[in-house]
Amino acid sequence: MCRFPVAHTGKYRGAGEKGPEGVGASPHSDVYRLAAKVSGTGWRAALPNELATARFGSGTTVGVAVDASHATSRDARVTLTATSVDHPSKKATVACTVAK
Numbered sequence: 001m002c003r004f005p006v007a008h009t010g011k012y013r014g015a016g017e018k019g020p021e022g023v024g025a026s027p028h029s030d031v032y033r034l035a036a037k038v039s040g041t042g043w044r045a046a047l048p049n050e051l052a053t054a055r056f057g058s059g060t061t062v063g064v065a066v067d068a069s070h071a072t073s074r075d076a077r078v079t080l081t082a083t084s085v086d087h088p089s090k091k092a093t094v095a096c097t098v099a100k
Contacts, residue, residue, distance in 0.1 A: 002045075002066060002078045002096040006032055006052050007059035029055045032082040034062060040076025042069040043098075052082065066098050075099040 008030050032052045038045035046065045054060045064078055076098050083091040 002064045002080070002098060004062050004064065004080045004094050004096070005059055006034075006054055006062050006082045006092075008054035008056050029053050030087075031085040033085055035081045035083075036064045036078065038066065038076050038078050040073040042072030043067070043076035044069075045078050051085075068100055072100060 030053070032054065034047050034050050034052055036045045036047050044067045046067075048063060048065065052060050052062050062080060062082070064080055066076070066078055068076070077095055078098060079093060079095045081091055081093045
């Protein structure tokens, strides 16, 4: 299992302000669409949930489950990309390395 931090570092919106095209139920948090991939022969990565939320100025931790078959490379690189639902141009990618 790889665990990654997802932080909400964006701009605070006041209660009356809307996100792009009226998107965003809360001015205090954002929803992130998650994608995980793994590079390494015989390894698999899976997200228990493809969405995460984080309050403004705070964050959350996202886990990516990793599994290896019998015939695998010795290690693999797991990459997580989090994309803001309110602001799709805002995304972050982090990685970890796992070993057998």
